[in-house]
Amino acid sequence: xxxxxxxxxxxxxxxxxxxxxxxxxxxxxxxxxxxxxxxxxxxxxxxxxxxxxxxxxxxxxxxxxxxxxxxxxxxxxxxxxxxxxxxxxxxxxxxxxxxxxxxxxxxxxxxxxxxxxxxxxxxxxxxxxxxxxxxxxxxxxxxxxxxxxxxxxxxxxxxxxxxxxxxxxxxxxxxxxxxxxxxxxxxxxx
Numbered sequence: 001x002x003x004x005x006x007x008x009x010x011x012x013x014x015x016x017x018x019x020x021x022x023x024x025x026x027x028x029x030x031x032x033x034x035x036x037x038x039x040x041x042x043x044x045x046x047x048x049x050x051x052x053x054x055x056x057x058x059x060x061x062x063x064x065x066x067x068x069x070x071x072x073x074x075x076x077x078x079x080x081x082x083x084x085x086x087x088x089x090x091x092x093x094x095x096x097x098x099x100x101x102x103x104x105x106x107x108x109x110x111x112x113x114x115x116x117x118x119x120x121x122x123x124x125x126x127x128x129x130x131x132x133x134x135x136x137x138x139x140x141x142x143x144x145x146x147x148x149x150x151x152x153x154x155x156x157x158x159x160x161x162x163x164x165x166x167x168x169x170x171x172x173x174x175x176x177x178x179x180x181x182x183x184x185x186x187x188x189x190x
Contacts, residue, residue, distance in 0.1 A: 017043075017045065017051060017054075017092075018043035018044055018045050018050075018051045018054060018091070018095060019044070019045050019046055019095075020043075020044055020045075020046075020095070020097075021041050021042065021043055021044070021089060021091070021095055021096065021097035022041075022042045022044055022097070023039060023040070023041055023042075023089070023097050023098075023099045024039075024040045024042070025037070025039070025040075025099070026099065027099060027100050027101075027102070028066070028077055028087070028099060028100070028101040028102070029101075029102045029103075029104070030066070030079035030101070030102070030103045030104070030105075031103075031104055031105065031139075031141075031142075031177065032079065032105060032177050032178065033079055033080060033081060033103075033105055033178060034078065034079065035078070035079045036076055036077060036078040036079070037076070037077055038073065038075055038076050038077075039068070039075045039076070039077050039087060039089075039099055040075065041056060041075060041089045041097060043056075043091060043095070054091050055091060056074065056089050056090060056091040057070060057089070057090045057091070058070045058074055058075055058087065058088070058089050059087070059088050059090075060077075060085050060086070060087055060088075060101075061085050061086040061087075061088070062083060062084070062085040062086075063080065063085075064080055064081050064083065065079075065080055065081055065082070065083040065084060065085040065101065065103050066078065066079055066080055066085040066087065066101040066103060067080055068087050075089070077101060079101075079103045079105070080103070081103060081105065082103050082104060082105045082107060082133060082134040083103055083134070084100065084101065084102055084103075085100075085101045085103075086098050086099070086100055086101065087099050087101055104133055104139065105133070105134070105177065105178075106131045106132065106133070106139060106142060106176050106177040106178070106179045107132060107133055107134045107179070108131075108132040108136075108179065109129065109130065109131055109132070109174060109176055109179050109180070109181045110128075110129075110130040110132065111127055111128065111129050111130075111174045111181045111183060112127070112128050113125065113127075113128075114183050114184070115183060115184040115185065115186055116154075116161050116172060116183055116184070116185045116186070117186050117188070118154065118161065118162065118163045118185065118186065118187045118188070119163065119187070119188060119189070119190060120163050120165075120167055120187055120188065120189050120190075121163070122162075122163060123162065124159070124160040124161065124162040125160050125161050125162070126159055126160040127144075127146070127159075127160050127161060127172075127174065127183075129144040129174055129176065131144070131176040131177070131179070142176045142177060143158060143176070144158055144174055144175065144176050145158070145174075145175045145176070146158065146161070146172055146173065146174050146175075147172065147173045147175075148161065148164070148170060148171075148172050148185065149170045149171045149172070149173070150168070150170035151164055152164055152165065152166045152168075153166050153167075153168045153169070153170040153185065153187050154170060154172060154185050154187060156172055161185060163187045164187075166187065167187050167188060167189055168186075168187055169184065169185065169186050169187075170184075170185050170187075171183060171184055171185060172185050
């Protein structure tokens with residue numbers, strides 16, 4: 001009887017361990033494959049006491065979207081591909097918490113004009129770059145990076161391509177995140 005009374009007192013005092021898990025951040029969003037974030041799980045009791053050495057198991061509902069480390073750096077979530085997943089942390093029989101993961105990657109680039117035609121003494125030709133997600137929607141928050149293969153023939157920046165001083169043919173690479181499109185560039189005298 002005495003043991004039962006002690007167990008009841010300890011349970012009422014919140015001394016038996018955590019009763020919930022608080023997650024930080026509350027939601028994860030990635031824009032590139034390979035990016036990772038440490039998801040912090042804080043094991044708490046109803047009185048606000050934390051239990052930092054609580055053993056836990058991490059899992060992902062879709063490892064094609066996001067993986068979570070369960071060994072080396074538990075709770076480290078890494079983006080794998082486009083889509084949605086849920087990361088779950090479990091401890092004991094009935095403690096668990098979840099966090100939603102959204103991965104919105106560039107899956108395709110549409111770039112024009114193709115080919116890029118420049119006149120030696122002419123103006124810059126603006127490029128229209130559309131970074132598309134897996135559903136074909138334009139991702140407006142992405143910045144293109146351009147590079148001319150032969151800097152004697154063309155120069156470029158995020159807004160377009162212009163002649164560098166020599167007539168000829170080369171290419172310009174347009175990259176957004178991990179997607180790249182290469183366009184032919186032709187510079188003529190007129």
